[in-house]
Amino acid sequence: MAQYDLTPRIAPNLDRHLVFPLLEFLQERQLYPDEEILKAKIELLSKTNMVDYAMDIHKSLYHTEEVPQDMVERRAEVVARLKALEEAAAPLVAFLQNPNAVQELRADKHYNLQMLNDRYQIGPQQIEALYQYAKFQFECGNYSGAADYLYQYRALCTNSERSLSALWGKFAAEILMPNWDTALEELNRLKEIIDSKSFASPMNQVQSRIWLMHWSLYIFFNNDNGRTQIIDLFNQDKYINAIQTSAPHLLRYLATAFIVNKRRRTQFKDFIKVIQQEQHSYKDPITEFLACVYVNYDFDGAQKKMRECEEVILNDPFLGKRVEDGNFSTVPLRDEFLENARLFIFETYCRIHRRIDMGVLAEKLNLNYEEAERWIVNLIRGSKLDAKIDSKSGTVLMEPNHLNVYEQLIDHTKALSGRTYKLVGQVLEHGQTQATR
Numbered sequence: 001m002a003q004y005d006l007t008p009r010i011a012p013n014l015d016r017h018l019v020f021p022l023l024e025f026l027q028e029r030q031l032y033p034d035e036e037i038l039k040a041k042i043e044l045l046s047k048t049n050m051v052d053y054a055m056d057i058h059k060s061l062y063h064t065e066e067v068p069q070d071m072v073e074r075r076a077e078v079v080a081r082l083k084a085l086e087e088a089a090a091p092l093v094a095f096l097q098n099p100n101a102v103q104e105l106r107a108d109k110h111y112n113l114q115m116l117n118d119r120y121q122i123g124p125q126q127i128e129a130l131y132q133y134a135k136f137q138f139e140c141g142n143y144s145g146a147a148d149y150l151y152q153y154r155a156l157c158t159n160s161e162r163s164l165s166a167l168w169g170k171f172a173a174e175i176l177m178p179n180w181d182t183a184l185e186e187l188n189r190l191k192e193i194i195d196s197k198s199f200a201s202p203m204n205q206v207q208s209r210i211w212l213m214h215w216s217l218y219i220f221f222n223n224d225n226g227r228t229q230i231i232d233l234f235n236q237d238k239y240i241n242a243i244q245t246s247a248p249h250l251l252r253y254l255a256t257a258f259i260v261n262k263r264r265r266t267q268f269k270d271f272i273k274v275i276q277q278e279q280h281s282y283k284d285p286i287t288e289f290l291a292c293v294y295v296n297y298d299f300d301g302a303q304k305k306m307r308e309c310e311e312v313i314l315n316d317p318f319l320g321k322r323v324e325d326g327n328f329s330t331v332p333l334r335d336e337f338l339e340n341a342r343l344f345i346f347e348t349y350c351r352i353h354r355r356i357d358m359g360v361l362a363e364k365l366n367l368n369y370e371e372a373e374r375w376i377v378n379l380i381r382g383s384k385l386d387a388k389i390d391s392k393s394g395t396v397l398m399e400p401n402h403l404n405v406y407e408q409l410i411d412h413t414k415a416l417s418g419r420t421y422k423l424v425g426q427v428l429e430h431g432q433t434q435a436t437r
Helices: 007-013 016-029 034-045 051-062 069-096 109-120 124-139 143-156 160-176 180-196 202-220 226-234 237-246 248-260 262-277 285-294 299-314 332-352 358-364 369-382 405-436
Strands: 323-325 328-330 355-357 387-390 395-398
Touching: 007 016, 007 202, 016 034, 016 160, 016 202, 034 051, 051 069, 069 109, 069 124, 069 143, 109 143, 124 143, 124 160, 143 160, 160 180, 160 202, 180 202, 202 226, 202 237, 202 248, 226 237, 226 248, 226 262, 237 248, 237 262, 248 262, 248 285, 248 332, 262 285, 285 299, 285 332, 299 332, 299 358, 332 358, 332 369, 355 358, 358 369, 358 395, 369 387
Parallel strands: none
Antiparallel strands: 323 328, 355 395, 387 395
């Protein structure tokens, strides 16, 4: 299933620290040889200050206690630089750790800067040092300390670009700790800035939206209400346009959210059109499943894709989250997805056929006969479908007042013809009026 792994597409849109959880997942799932994953980790770590971690991986990869000299020298540089930054930021850090002193701060940033300079001899150099110190802490893997210092820095910073950079850093730190509720707050702050800020070019704004959507995956699939929130964000016109323009692979996550979220069916039809439009630029078993059911009415194909979808979910770092329950491990989203996928097949199949053989339906739902009968009975009891089961003949009977797909298509065509006729009449009438003038 490595062919459906989106890590190569997703990673370039993430801070390198956010890639580590993805590699950990892939290593656990054994999608790639262990040696490849370890080498990828070392490559990522080479651009950070997490030298000790890189040394440990090097030892594990090459089965040795020795580490390269450049790693030893790099570690010495990191320690020296950390000490220098710590000293430069010390006056401001001491102030921020003093509860009585912090009470003197106000909402007015310019007042705060003047007060810090007059009373505590803390000026722009110390404030800049705090930013650099926070950034360095982040690169060392101290995400908690980085988040605190970046928050405090933003309260004093008057440079909008630098403040935005600090907000991205804090957002990443909250994800990595992980603090999902706080991370969601930072996500909303970033979205507000991105949507209202004046960018040097429209493509810069599009790129910021793409970054935001990629980073948001960590939150939405670790949040109780995330399946609704991802639809609220990704399905907005400006964001779905950014997906179609530069990141069609994100359709996998929006498609999954629609499948497991029964409350958003009103937006679902428009999303199916997007899936249809983007089939040439991106497709995987999840998007192809929707195309089989709602575009091509290919239920045999949908059945096959449903089995592939299960594997895609299990091997996706965001969708395949495992929950430990005693001695058992489950993937809740996989179970939800398959249940709703069967529902999609059943509803659509029933809209096409008046009488459905239970055996055929069981096969299309990937269930045995008894499981299918039980599942359909429960579904009919709790759904709005007008249907009943004839146990003697082993069929599901649809009530005659339920329009099937072909009848709906005929109705839509008649309505379209009527609107076209009316429009042509208006155009001709307008032309005649112009001619008489």
